[in-house]
Amino acid sequence: MNALNSVAQGRPLTGENCRFSLSPQGLLTVALTDGSYSGRAYLSLAFPFQLTEEYVALQNEDKEEIGMIRRLSDLREEDRDLVRDALKIKYFTPKIYKILTLTERFGTTRWAVETDKGKMNFVVKDTYKSLIRVSADRLFVCDIDGCRYEIESLKALDRRSYSKIELYV
Amino acid sequence: MRKIPEAIRDKFLEKGIKIESALTVFKTDSTNDRVPCDAYSVVTEEGIATLFCLMALRKRRSAFFARRKAPEPVLEVLDFSFTPLDKIRSIVCEELITGIRLVARCDGEDRVLLYATNHCSKALFSFCDDFAAYRETGAYPEQKEEKVSRCPRCGKPYPDPDRAYCPRCNRSVGLMFKLMPFLKRYWLQIFFVLLTVLITAGMDVLTPYLSGKVLYDEVLTPAGTLYGKVLFLVAVVAGANLVASLAEVINALVVAKVSAFVSYDLKKTIFSAFERLSYGFFTSRHTGKLLTQINTDAETLYTFFCDGLPYFLTNGLQLVGVAVVMFITQPLLSLVIFLPLPLVFLGYFFAMRYLKRLHAENYNISSRFTSIISDVLGGMRVVKAFSREKEEVKRFEGVARSISASNVQIAVASRTIMPLLNLWVRLTAYVIWGVGGYLVIRGAANAGGGISFGTLMLFISYLSLIYGPMNFFADFFADFASSLNALQRLFEIVETEPDVKDKENPVDPGIIRGKVEFDHVSFSYVPGKKTIKSISFTVDAGETLGIVGHTGAGKSTLANLLTRLYEVESGAIRIDGIDLRDLSLKALRDNVAIVSQETYLFRGSLMDNIRYARPDATADEVIAASRAAGCHEFILSFPDGYDTMVGYDKKLLSGGEMQRISIARAILKDPAILILDEATSAMDTRTERQIQAALTEITRNRTTISIAHRLSTLRDANHLIVLENGEKVEEGTQEELLAKENGVYAVLYRLQMEAMKNIGIEEN
Ligand SMILES: Nc1ncnc2c1ncn2[C@@H]1O[C@H](COP(=O)(O)OP(=O)(O)O)[C@@H](O)[C@H]1O
Numbered sequence: 001m002n003a004l005n006s007v008a009q010g011r012p013l014t015g016e017n018c019r020f021s022l023s024p025q026g027l028l029t030v031a032l033t034d035g036s037y038s039g040r041a042y043l044s045l046a047f048p049f050q051l052t053e054e055y056v057a058l059q060n061e062d063k064e065e066i067g068m069i070r071r072l073s074d075l076r077e078e079d080r081d082l083v084r085d086a087l088k089i090k091y092f093t094p095k096i097y098k099i100l101t102l103t104e105r106f107g108t109t110r111w112a113v114e115t116d117k118g119k120m121n122f123v124v125k126d127t128y129k130s131l132i133r134v135s136a137d138r139l140f141v142c143d144i145d146g147c148r149y150e151i152e153s154l155k156a157l158d159r160r161s162y163s164k165i166e167l168y169v
Numbered sequence: 170m171r172k173i174p175e176a177i178r179d180k181f182l183e184k185g186i187k188i189e190s191a192l193t194v195f196k197t198d199s200t201n202d203r204v205p206c207d208a209y210s211v212v213t214e215e216g217i218a219t220l221f222c223l224m225a226l227r228k229r230r231s232a233f234f235a236r237r238k239a240p241e242p243v244l245e246v247l248d249f250s251f252t253p254l255d256k257i258r259s260i261v262c263e264e265l266i267t268g269i270r271l272v273a274r275c276d277g278e279d280r281v282l283l284y285a286t287n288h289c290s291k292a293l294f295s296f297c298d299d300f301a302a303y304r305e306t307g308a309y310p311e312q313k314e315e316k317v318s319r320c321p322r323c324g325k326p327y328p329d330p331d332r333a334y335c336p337r338c339n340r341s342v343g344l345m346f347k348l349m350p351f352l353k354r355y356w357l358q359i360f361f362v363l364l365t366v367l368i369t370a371g372m373d374v375l376t377p378y379l380s381g382k383v384l385y386d387e388v389l390t391p392a393g394t395l396y397g398k399v400l401f402l403v404a405v406v407a408g409a410n411l412v413a414s415l416a417e418v419i420n421a422l423v424v425a426k427v428s429a430f431v432s433y434d435l436k437k438t439i440f441s442a443f444e445r446l447s448y449g450f451f452t453s454r455h456t457g458k459l460l461t462q463i464n465t466d467a468e469t470l471y472t473f474f475c476d477g478l479p480y481f482l483t484n485g486l487q488l489v490g491v492a493v494v495m496f497i498t499q500p501l502l503s504l505v506i507f508l509p510l511p512l513v514f515l516g517y518f519f520a521m522r523y524l525k526r527l528h529a530e531n532y533n534i535s536s537r538f539t540s541i542i543s544d545v546l547g548g549m550r551v552v553k554a555f556s557r558e559k560e561e562v563k564r565f566e567g568v569a570r571s572i573s574a575s576n577v578q579i580a581v582a583s584r585t586i587m588p589l590l591n592l593w594v595r596l597t598a599y600v601i602w603g604v605g606g607y608l609v610i611r612g613a614a615n616a617g618g619g620i621s622f623g624t625l626m627l628f629i630s631y632l633s634l635i636y637g638p639m640n641f642f643a644d645f646f647a648d649f650a651s652s653l654n655a656l657q658r659l660f661e662i663v664e665t666e667p668d669v670k671d672k673e674n675p676v677d678p679g680i681i682r683g684k685v686e687f688d689h690v691s692f693s694y695v696p697g698k699k700t701i702k703s704i705s706f707t708v709d710a711g712e713t714l715g716i717v718g719h720t721g722a723g724k725s726t727l728a729n730l731l732t733r734l735y736e737v738e739s740g741a742i743r744i745d746g747i748d749l750r751d752l753s754l755k756a757l758r759d760n761v762a763i764v765s766q767e768t769y770l771f772r773g774s775l776m777d778n779i780r781y782a783r784p785d786a787t788a789d790e791v792i793a794a795s796r797a798a799g800c801h802e803f804i805l806s807f808p809d810g811y812d813t814m815v816g817y818d819k820k821l822l823s824g825g826e827m828q829r830i831s832i833a834r835a836i837l838k839d840p841a842i843l844i845l846d847e848a849t850s851a852m853d854t855r856t857e858r859q860i861q862a863a864l865t866e867i868t869r870n871r872t873t874i875s876i877a878h879r880l881s882t883l884r885d886a887n888h889l890i891v892l893e894n895g896e897k898v899e900e901g902t903q904e905e906l907l908a909k910e911n912g913v914y915a916v917l918y919r920l921q922m923e924a925m926k927n928i929g930i931e932e933n
């Protein structure tokens with residue numbers, strides 16, 4: 001493990017060595033206190049399904065890793081919310097709370113759903129494979145264009161909605 | 170240019186946007202809060218203006234007017250933004266998880282132009298490209314003809330934008346018609362099928378009439394017209410039965426044959442469609458699953474046409490016949506019999522549907538089960554190496570338990586529902602017996618509305634003809650849907666327009682000398698991510714070009730483009746001056762051979778595998794090619810020599826050995842253009858050296874494109890290009906490249922030399 005640590009540590013980012021701020025246009029920027037990087041902050045979660053407050057990679061425009069925030073609580077309080085908001089924008093997924101219709105035609109399903117952002121319609125190919133089951137209760141639906149929709153809780157769906165997707169989950 | 174609705178155009182004009190002189194217009198689908206909306210963006214010389222709005226067709230209140238006038242479009246403007254163009258250096262798409270952020274890089278800072286969902290990604294990425302071209306050249310590129318991603322018949326977008334196939338326009342009836350060409354060749358047999366079906370059904374209706382009504386009312390009743398002629402009646406009934414059975418046998422024989430042939434024809438058509446389809450079709454889906462699916466689909470169709478359809482026709486005709494006879498003889502009692510029929514049918518139908526659902530769930534679990542098993546068995550080496558047996562057993566147990574639970578559920582359901590339904594049918598029968606008995610007694614007492622004993626017997630024997638097949642009918646309609654699905658999937662493959670296909674009059678130049686030109690070739694696998702960026706180079710006939718670059722630089726992609734597995738996006742590839750798109754695919758495939766990183770061995774002998782591209786090659790030729798490729802010796806070391814069967818068990822050959830076999834394959838093909846894509850990557854340096862001599866021999870006087878990791882492999886190349894991230898960064902002979910002090914190639918070369926020295930191998 002020690003050998004691994006020395007080669008694969010990456011650069012830990014904490015409240016000590018980085019400062020986040022919002023540009024006048026509302027985009028997240030970062031400055032490392034040692035001056036090695038300053039500019040737009042591109043964030044990626046290493047475990048987007050399970051750990052949304054940990055292992056946040058900070059990248060530059062070319063997707064090269066600048067460092068990793070082990071957990072958001074390592075950051076200064078005011079930075080934490082900025083990072084959270086930026087992650088919210090990047091990982092935004094409409095949340096389905098009601099399935100209005102779900103029709104299958106030859107393996108392709110058409111969905112009409114109600115989400116927290118309003119009614120949406122989309123098409124899913126290869127339905128069984130396009131559902132990402134994150135836990136027993138939570139899943140993501142991927143449509144043909146790669147858009148994702150989240151069902152936060154299967155149990156919380158009303159009976160009619162649940163019976164429509166029962167076969168696929 | 171894209172048409173904008175009148176109302177939107179007015180709004181833009183109101184805001185002072187000169188829409189007539191717009192460079193381009195595009196539409197996106199979301200507000201900055203990610204709420205669905207219609208957003209129109211107009212790019213003019215001054216700037217980029219975006220109007221976010223909601224468009225709805227609101228119905229008019231008054232019903233009277235609503236009928237006369239079309240619904241009025243209602244426009245609600247949510248937001249408007251404007252970014253001056255002079256500040257913008259470039260525009261980029263930033264990929265989010267479920268969407269895209271269009272960002273303008275301005276001097277000093279970045280500005281968000283808009284957010285959109287992935288539905289718009291293609292359009293937005295090409296807008297960014299066009300805008301970059303505009304910034305560079307000052308002229309906005311012509312709007313390319315949008316690749317038809319909509320069905321010409323219904324105008325709706327295709328579910329899979331990369332494949333021109335519309336499931337909506339291929340609905341049930343049309344599907345059955347499409348099967349006609351397959352059936353046409355068997356019209357005589359089909360005529361026989363229909364004839365025998367008619368005979369069987371007719372006889373089945375006739376027999377109860379004879380053995381019921383005629384027997385009791387005419388033969389056994391003293392007043393009957395055939396009184397006492399029992400033998401005659403028995404003979405007639407026996408005869409009818411004989412004819413019916415005969416017809417049934419003939420029917421079964423013909424049907425079995427025809428459906429086997431039709432299903433064979435279908436499979437053949439599908440597999441030949443595979444050849445036409447582009448490579449991309451296969452890489453985008455799981456081939457194993459595809460094949461299983463096709464096989465099951467063909468089987469489903471076979472059972473449908475062999476078992477389902479003839480049985481359905483017979484029973485359907487019978488039902489009609491029975492109904493006619495019954496209503497003519499006794500309308501009232503017939504009504505009593507037919508009244509509960511729809512209910513019974515529905516009962517069976519829903520029961521079947523429920524059971525099918527259980528079966529579908531069961532199928533899903535079982536396939537997960539099989540995939541776990543094949544996963545573990547295939548990866549047994551890894552499982553053992555990491556001693557994960559216990560965990561794997563646990564995983565296995567979990568799924569096994571849910572299978573058994575699902576099996577129990579099915580067993581319980583089918584053992585309770587079906588007997589209950591059958592009981593219901595029998596109860597219906599008792600009611601009819603009761604009513605019928607009452608009517609017979611009324612008939613005997615000569616009261617009005619009575620019936621004869623023969624009529625009752627007739628109706629009772631018809632009862633089983635009516636209610637017996639309900640079970641089957643319900644099943645048939647459920648099966649019908651799945652057969653349509655199967656048919657649909659098959660036609661989907663047969664009718665998909667390949668994106669790589671011969672143009673109308675492809676050129677076949679006969680002899681190809683082998684000059685290869687790449688002329689500003691660009692290509693991307695996924696929209697927005699250019700894998701190849703405007704690459705140009707020329708290889709003269711007989712020359713060798715070496716391609717060097719890091720993993721993922723796009724080297725194999727160049728090979729894929731030259732073999733036309735994918736079509737270039739812009740620019741052109743020419744062989745002997747002929748554009749690849751004009752060259753016939755056959756000429757291309759005959760003259761270009763590739764030895765690639767991954768080798769595939771087909772099931773069969775080594776001999777067959779080596780002469781795969783030229784099945785007529787003689788044993789001498791095969792051995793000569795194997796010698797040249799350095800695989801002769803190890804083949805001889807196998808007990809079965811060239812007859813060794815491979816493909817069943819890959820472990821027989823090492824990676825390097827498989828590569829040598831595929832080199833032999835290419836040598837035997839003797840193509841004008843040879844592509845070696847890391848053809849020796851799995852071999853150790855010594856073996857590589859051994860066959861290097863052979864390779865030098867083969868590549869002499871043959872256009873060769875050699876892609877390699879190990880630079881020493883490329884010593885003989887006349888010419889080298891260095892790729893980095895899909896771009897050509899260096900070009901020249903080895904000396905020229907080495908002469909560049911900090912050139913990519915020179916640095917790589919030095920690094921590799923050092924590594925070689927460290928492990929004790931010195932290159933000259
Ligand atoms: N079928 C494919 N679909 C999508 N991306 C692909 C596909 N094949 C290759 N790529 C991507 O294209 C890039 C170039 O790949 P490739 O040409 O195989 O590289 P090289 O042969 O130089 O190692 C890689 O980033 C790879 O991930």
Ligand SMILES: [Mg+2]
Pocket residue numbers: 724725726766846
């Ligand atoms: Mg490669």
